Amino acid sequence: MNTVQPIRDKGIVIDIGEYLKEKSMRNYVMYMIGIYSGLRIGDILKLRVRDVRAVDAIILTEQKTGKEKRFPVSGELRRVIAEYVKDKKDYEYLIKSTMPGAYNQPITRQQAYKILRDAGRQFGVGNLGTHSMRKTFGYHFYKQTGNLGMLMKILNHSSEYVTLTYIGAAQDDMMSAMKHFSYK
Helix, strand or coil: CCCCCCCCCHHHHHHHHHHHHHHCHHHHHHHHHHHHHCCCHHHHHHCEHHHHCCCCEEEEECCCCCCEEEEECCHHHHHHHHHHHCCCCCCCECCECCCCCCCCCECCHHHHHHHHHHHHHHCCCCCCCHHHHHHHHHHHHHHHHCCHHHHHHHCCCCCHHHHHHHCCHHHHHHHHHHHCCCCC
């Protein structure tokens, strides 16, 4: 089994977003929520328009942990969401399927995976999956803030080591240390 990775290159994070926006606003919104919130795909797919319309924070109960999660909606994400939901009904799923017979149902986790995997391939990013959005958020949050304790709390992890391993920073640090290791 291949482990999915965060997107470490900010340029590629942006490029994938622009690519998804060109292809489908729905897919772009899914991606943007993922990379700005650190939510798991199952929680993103549960969101309805009423959960995100004109809010400063999105509040939900995480499927995996059963814990309430509240995260602020940044200005950039707020603009993306506002544009996307302006003509939608409050009861609609945010990431709604367009499949025949799937009236007001979200896309499946498998469809979300396929969307992201295909976008990753366009930019030469292997091992990209739905969890990559959460890992990308964690990786860049940590690199930008350096606040490992806060990130650990955001991701609901039990230790700093788990968080560093999860976002790929522990692997990066090990590779860098070994690359520069010398007896001279």
